[in-house]
Amino acid sequence: MDINDLTIIVKKKLLNELNIESISVEDKSFLHKNHSGNIKGKFHLKLIIVSNELKKMNKIQSNKKIYRVLDEELKQYIHSIQISIS
Secondary structure, eight states: OOOHHHHHHHHHHHHHHSSSSSSEEEEEEGGGGTTTTTTTOOEEEEEEEOOOOHHHHHHHHHHHHHHHHTTHHHHHHHEEEEEEEE
């Protein structure tokens, strides 16, 4: 899978499953390309989410909710994920 396909899937799944006003997905893989744990085909993503629903939750609850929605992608295509909620 390439990063463009993954970005589309991540946005679509999160928008369909959660109450989100807007979402931006950034590929940060280039920051990790020389790290020992870097695996080809696994991406480092940054999610910037605007959501009143998620904002009301504590960070652990909101992140768990996001991780549940993206479970398959996290297992197969995402090495790390950074989440910013406002």
